[in-house]
Amino acid sequence: MTSTLVGYARTSTLDQTAGLEAQERELGAAGCTKVFSEQLSSVATKRPKLEAALDYVREGDTFVVTRPDRLARSTFDLLDIANRLRAKGVALRILSLQMDTSTSTGKLMLTMLGGIAEFERDLMLERQREGIAKAKADGKYKGRAPTARRKAADVRRLRQEGMSADKIAEELGVSRSSVFRILRAKVEA
Structure with a gap:
């Protein structure tokens, strides 16, 4: 079975052409033989080229991005994508972090990222609950206006x-x- 390096590049807006080209060059230099590119905000509900890239990769391939923010909206999103790749037998390589989940160190880094993300989320939810409780006690909480x-x-x-x-x-x-x-x-x- 042949292993393929598949790249994904993304910029948020159409006027960031130079940034997209730089990512494509970096992915090419890393050895990617196939690169999926799109100019679309990560908050867009659908990222068609990302989905196409995730569908394209096969067991034994490595999915390569230049930076985590080019791939995911949040650490949770990154971990979700990493889990989808792992389920297909595909490694994830993030060039800026020198992280490659085909190695033990890369798997450890991803696991640590997941733990930190869960910790941050728990702290955020705790602060949110405390803030809502205080606002309710002060009679200031009415919820989001429709x-x-x-x-x-x-x-x-x-x-x-x-x-x-x-x-x-x-x-x-x-x-x-x-x-x-x-x-x-x-x-x-």
């Missing part, structure tokens, strides 16, 4: 004026799904 519902009348008015759901969402700064939810609620009422 922004889309406050704009329901505007959504209906703009729809009656013939505006599309996409344009309404853009105009009012709400999600497309909120627009449809408001319009559906009017029909069901």
